[in-house]
Structures are given as C-alpha cells and as structure tokens.
Amino acid sequence: MNETFLRRNLQPIVIWALLLTVPFWLPLFGGYTALAGRVLVFALAAMSFNMLLGFTGIMSFGHAAYFGLGAYGCGLFLKFVYASTPLAMLAGTLLGGIAGTLFGLLLVRRRGVYFAMVTIAFGQVCFYIAYKWDDLTGGYDGLRGFARAPIDLGLTKIDIQNNGTALYFFILLVFGVAAAAQGFVLRSPFGRTMLAIRENERRARFLGIPIEKHIWLSFSISCFFTALAGSLYALLNNFADPQGLTYVMSGNIVMITIMGGMRVFWGPLIGAVLFVALQDYVSSAWPTTWMGVVGVVFVSVVLFFPRGLMGMLQKRAGT
Amino acid sequence: MMQLVMFNVTNGLIVGAFYVLMALGLSLIINLSNVVNFAHGNFLAIGGYLAFTLTPYVGFWGALLISPLLTAIFGYFIEQLLIRHVYARNHIYSLLLTFGLGFILQDVCRVIWGPSPLPLDIPELLSLPITPDLFFITWYRVFMVGVVVVAVSGLFAFLRYTRVGIRIRAGTLDLDTVSALGVNVAALRSYNFAVGSFLAGLAGVLAAGQIGLNPNMGDDLIMPSFIAIIVGGVGSLTGTLLGGLLIGVAAALTTVFYPAGAEAVIYVIMAIVLLLRPRGLLGEEGMLS
Numbered sequence: 001m002n003e004t005f006l007r008r009n010l011q012p013i014v015i016w017a018l019l020l021t022v023p024f025w026l027p028l029f030g031g032y033t034a035l036a037g038r039v040l041v042f043a044l045a046a047m048s049f050n051m052l053l054g055f056t057g058i059m060s061f062g063h064a065a066y067f068g069l070g071a072y073g074c075g076l077f078l079k080f081v082y083a084s085t086p087l088a089m090l091a092g093t094l095l096g097g098i099a100g101t102l103f104g105l106l107l108v109r110r111r112g113v114y115f116a117m118v119t120i121a122f123g124q125v126c127f128y129i130a131y132k133w134d135d136l137t138g139g140y141d142g143l144r145g146f147a148r149a150p151i152d153l154g155l156t157k158i159d160i161q162n163n164g165t166a167l168y169f170f171i172l173l174v175f176g177v178a179a180a181a182q183g184f185v186l187r188s189p190f191g192r193t194m195l196a197i198r199e200n201e202r203r204a205r206f207l208g209i210p211i212e213k214h215i216w217l218s219f220s221i222s223c224f225f226t227a228l229a230g231s232l233y234a235l236l237n238n239f240a241d242p243q244g245l246t247y248v249m250s251g252n253i254v255m256i257t258i259m260g261g262m263r264v265f266w267g268p269l270i271g272a273v274l275f276v277a278l279q280d281y282v283s284s285a286w287p288t289t290w291m292g293v294v295g296v297v298f299v300s301v302v303l304f305f306p307r308g309l310m311g312m313l314q315k316r317a318g319t
Numbered sequence: 320m321m322q323l324v325m326f327n328v329t330n331g332l333i334v335g336a337f338y339v340l341m342a343l344g345l346s347l348i349i350n351l352s353n354v355v356n357f358a359h360g361n362f363l364a365i366g367g368y369l370a371f372t373l374t375p376y377v378g379f380w381g382a383l384l385i386s387p388l389l390t391a392i393f394g395y396f397i398e399q400l401l402i403r404h405v406y407a408r409n410h411i412y413s414l415l416l417t418f419g420l421g422f423i424l425q426d427v428c429r430v431i432w433g434p435s436p437l438p439l440d441i442p443e444l445l446s447l448p449i450t451p452d453l454f455f456i457t458w459y460r461v462f463m464v465g466v467v468v469v470a471v472s473g474l475f476a477f478l479r480y481t482r483v484g485i486r487i488r489a490g491t492l493d494l495d496t497v498s499a500l501g502v503n504v505a506a507l508r509s510y511n512f513a514v515g516s517f518l519a520g521l522a523g524v525l526a527a528g529q530i531g532l533n534p535n536m537g538d539d540l541i542m543p544s545f546i547a548i549i550v551g552g553v554g555s556l557t558g559t560l561l562g563g564l565l566i567g568v569a570a571a572l573t574t575v576f577y578p579a580g581a582e583a584v585i586y587v588i589m590a591i592v593l594l595l596r597p598r599g600l601l602g603e604e605g606m607l608s
Contacts, residue, residue: 059410061411106594109597110597113353113355113410114549114553116410116411116414117355117548117549117553118549118593120542120545121545121586121589128583128586132579132583251357251414251415254414254415255415258412258415289426291425291426292423292425292426292430294422295422296423298416299419299423301415302415302416302419303401303404
C-alpha cells in the first residue's frame, strides 16, 4: 500500500473504518445501533437522490414516493406473500423502481421548477393511494403486522430479527453493495454523460447525446436505489408509514443531500449523520416546536452553507 | 339527485375558487421569480389568523380588507429577508428555503395562536341559507365566490393597466430585457411576491370563515394549487384560473358518483394532461420547460 493510494482513497477508508466499527464506538456516545441503521438508510436514499441532483443536475422533489413504495412493497410482500427478507427487498425495490421508471416517462421533457412540481405531485399520488387503500395498506395508521425474517444461508441463519448488531451489519452490507454499484455507474461512460448533461445540457445535445433518454435512465436508476433504501427502512422499523410518502420526507431527502454536500459522492452520508443527530436532538430538546427549529436549520443551511459540510471541507482543502 | 349534483357543483366551484386564489398567487411568483413557494399555504394561514386577531377591533369586513394587506407586507419582508438571496442559485435551494420557511411559519402560528382549531366569526347575515330550497348554499358561499371574482378581476386589471403590473407581465416573458430597459427587477420581484402573498392572505380569511383556523390549514390546499398550475400550464395565469376551476368541479362531481375517488380525480386529470399536452392546457411551449 503506497502513499498515493492512501491519500487518494483517504475518504472512503476513513468512512468504512468508522462504519464497520459502529457497534463498538457508538454506545460510548450513548447512541444505539438502530440509530446508525437509520443513518445508513437515509444516506442510501439521499445518495440515490444525489445521482440525479448532484450528478445529472436534475432536481426531483418527490423521492419520498419511491422510498415509500419500496417500504410498502417490502412490507406487503412479507405480510401477504412470503416471509423472506431478500425476496421482500427485491419486491419493494421493483415496485418503487418500476413506478419511478413509468413516472419518468412523463417527466423527461420538463425541466427546472416545472420538473420539480410534477415530481412533487407524483409523490402525493403515491401518498394518496397508500392513505386511501386502507384494506391493503393500513391507511393512516401505516402498514403493520409484518416482521423481517432471519436470512437463511443454507448452512447457517443470520438472525437479523432480534440481534441489533446483525441487523446493522446486514444494512451496512446492502448499503455497501449499493454504494459500490452507484460508484460504478457514475464512473462508467454513462455516468460521465450524466455529468456532461449537468454541466451543459445544450452542448451535450449538440454532441449527439440523447438527453431525454439519459435523464430518464438516470431517474429510473435513482428510483430503484431509493426504493431499495425504502425497503431497508421497512425492515428496520417493521413498519411502513404513509407519512414517509409525503413531500415532507422528500424535503428531508433533499436536505440530507444539501447538508452533506451534493457535489461529493459521500456527501449525503455525512448529511444523514448530521440530519439524524439533529432530528434526534431537536425533537427531545424542543418537543413542541421542533418543527420550527428544524425549519430554521433548513433556512440557515440554504442561506449560509449551501455547499454542505463536505463541500466546505473540500473548498478549504483547495481541491 | 339533481339537488345532489347541484350541491356538489356549487361546492366544486367554491373549492375551485379557493384553488384559484392560492394558485394564482403561486403562479405569479413562479412566473416572475422561478420560485415554487412551498410556504404559500402558511401565508394563507397567517392571513386567516390575522383576521381572527383583527375581527374584535375592526369587525369581519375590516379584517377582510386589512388582513390580506398585512399578509402582503409580511410577504414583502420575507422576500427581502430570505427569498431574494436564492434567485441566482439552483432551484433546489429556493424549494428547500420555502420548505423550511413553511415549517417555521406553522410553528409561529402554533406558538402565537395555539395548536387547537379556532373559529372565525362571520356576520350573521352571511351564515343564513339563501333560500329554504337551496339550504346548502349559505350567503357566505355566494359571498366567497363574489370576493374571488372581484379579486381575480382586480388582479387581471392590475396586471393590464398599472405600470407595475405591465412590468410584471413583461418580466414573465423576458426578465433580462426588462432589466436592460432600466426597470429595477429586484424591487419588481418584491412587489410581485407581495401581490402573491396578498392573494394567499385573502384566501386565508375566506377559508377561515368557512372551515375555521388551524396552524396547518394551508396544507390541504397547496397540493391542489400545484396541480391547478400544472394542468393550466406554467406561465399562463388564465391557465391557472381554468385549471383551478376544472379540478375543483371535477373533484366535486366525482364525489356524487364515487366519493372515494374525489381527490384521486385531480391527479388523474393531471396525468392525462401531462400525457396529451405536456405544457398544460394554456401553457406556452418552452416556458420553464
């Protein structure tokens, strides 16, 4: 391991070292491992969202829809079809991803504020369906009555049902695989094309790049990953919540991304750490006005720290 | 049956009129400043609550006039203080900013006026039904529609005949040119935001008289307003007007035949419009797309 390798990969090495050792050091801060699970889930959702915002330059304000569909798909599969965690995750990911792909078809010709508005409206459609179809989804109370099943590896079983640490490492494994896949996509020629669209859409179009097709694909990929995060969220809580489908959740995903830094691959992960810590702290410190306090933080981040934590660090380091 | 249909059509027009007031304000701001004001529903709530506080002193009629004006002034300052700083940035920042602002305003209402619902007293005359046959149509409902008609006509006259109004319309089409001609675009955007807030405040007073007040009273109205704008076409105020009435009446008529689908129908309309005419009913091609 030579020095340049270390320097070039310092960020991921530090991040993975911290993530892998969470169950050992988080309790020192009085935290609990489920909290770290929530960080990873939100981080995955925000990183998936950031493939669009940060790396294609397209802003969706309705990613809660795909996150929530992932959660409901996973929960419904566990409850009504078959008690297998991997299959349920697959079901949730497919449900959210396919819905996103179809919505994407209607979206690709829109840009800017219009694009955002239509994504918001689509998000509300999904909330509305989950809310009204209460025979299936439990309506306002959310979907309960399912539990994550232990993972059967043939020789041995991983008990993610009762063992918090095992659950955390399972989520970390999924997160790691998904992050690697995202990194792979972003480094591929397709990912480079996404960057080109972000930097200058008109020029990319003149170069003969089919912009609409790329944006559609990028949107679709982002939705599949977001739905995967949603299915993990259902497993983490044994619960799917209709509130998680509303634009408030979409706004949180955006906020996580901005807080961490949207131009940095690992930015949303840092953002998720900040966001979960903030949410946890504020809701216990100001139980009645926590929403207003969170609002003040949002407004301040937008006005004073628009590059996010990682963006600021990178600027300071001069890279 | 006839009466049921009548009831729901009038209901739909009234609800639609609300959507129109909300959506026109939102639309004005989107057209000139490219900002989707997520907090618009909270401006509505502020207008309603201000009317609640003012009514004991100036009566309902006074509050109906003063409260929207105060909301407009409030909007003007919010624009000066927060929103103008994000015009030059990626749209995601203006969305997030107004999203956070909505949280703050909702808690401000909750702290000042309390979390529980409050009634807004309306003059006795207005709470009577117009005839015993049409018992479901109170004078207040007729009055609301009247106010909306006056407000919308006033807005269109303002945009057509006043200097600021003409500049707002011109700025919607080509802000750079308007700026190059020596118009203070920053001030224009502030006035425009104030006009949008005025409409939200007015909608707030009217809504408070019908459904009462609570800190998140605007939340149910904001999403239909978005859809009214999308259906009508971004960039066209007439389109927004049409879109608002259309989804209001469509939702009410669906209530007659299939109550569970009442809200779903507005999303279905949106999907159909996006499929068949992506720019919206009266939207211009290329506008913000």
